[in-house]
Amino acid sequence: MASHEEEATVKEPLDLIRLSLDERIYVKLRGERELRGKLHAFDQHLNMILGDVEETITTVEIDDETYEEIIKTQKRNIPYLFVRGDGVILVSPPLRT
Amino acid sequence: MPPRRPKRLNRAETSLICLIQALEGRKVVAELRNDCVIRGKIDSVDDYMNITLSDASYQTLEGTKTEFEFMYLKGRTIRFVHLPKSLDPAQAIEAQRKKLVEDRKEQIKERLRNQHHKIAKGIGPSEDHDSAEGS
Numbered sequence: 316m317a318s319h320e321e322e323a324t325v326k327e328p329l330d331l332i333r334l335s336l337d338e339r340i341y342v343k344l345r346g347e348r349e350l351r352g353k354l355h356a357f358d359q360h361l362n363m364i365l366g367d368v369e370e371t372i373t374t375v376e377i378d379d380e381t382y383e384e385i386i387k388t389q390k391r392n393i394p395y396l397f398v399r400g401d402g403v404i405l406v407s408p409p410l411r412t
Numbered sequence: 413m414p415p416r417r418p419k420r421l422n423r424a425e426t427s428l429i430c431l432i433q434a435l436e437g438r439k440v441v442a443e444l445r446n447d448c449v450i451r452g453k454i455d456s457v458d459d460y461m462n463i464t465l466s467d468a469s470y471q472t473l474e475g476t477k478t479e480f481e482f483m484y485l486k487g488r489t490i491r492f493v494h495l496p497k498s499l500d501p502a503q504a505i506e507a508q509r510k511k512l513v514e515d516r517k518e519q520i521k522e523r524l525r526n527q528h529h530k531i532a533k534g535i536g537p538s539e540d541h542d543s544a545e546g547s
Contacts, residue, residue: 346445359426359427360427360428362429364431396493397492399493402491
């Protein structure tokens, strides 16, 4: 959190996020978006400040003839980003893929 | 007498909204939930992240750009705010907190001045019906 107190005990779910401060994390957002970046700060609403972010937008297109699903991803890089908490679905250490 | 802490910290102080408030006067880029991009200079931010901007441009996903001299952006529509790379969040939030403390001190001084004024004029302090702040 933005406070300066350091407590080793994990009391509530937000403390788990606090353990990831200054680490790279994976954030899943609404609208089929994912962010990977370094967590600088967060608050109780899950508003976050991320650095060196890579945003991935996933779209699924269905071919009219073959009816197959074409999964497309768009990526972009943003150096420093403030994310509004109401769009956040989950926060996790980065997935090893 | 030691400085008294406010009994209830206001909504902005307990969340990262104070960082956006620290950006007042700077040009930023905001990305909205409807995939539009707003570029403009922040005039003021309230506790709900509603932002008033000046010299703003509103660009849709298709690319149509509209310019506005003044814009009020509702906080709920914001998805991201692109921050300047040179920003140090801890420093900015500290500076914002100090500013809020100064503002509060000014407000209390103003209130005391008004009360003294009324006492001097012979109107009792019990007649002071001004709304008390956050107590």
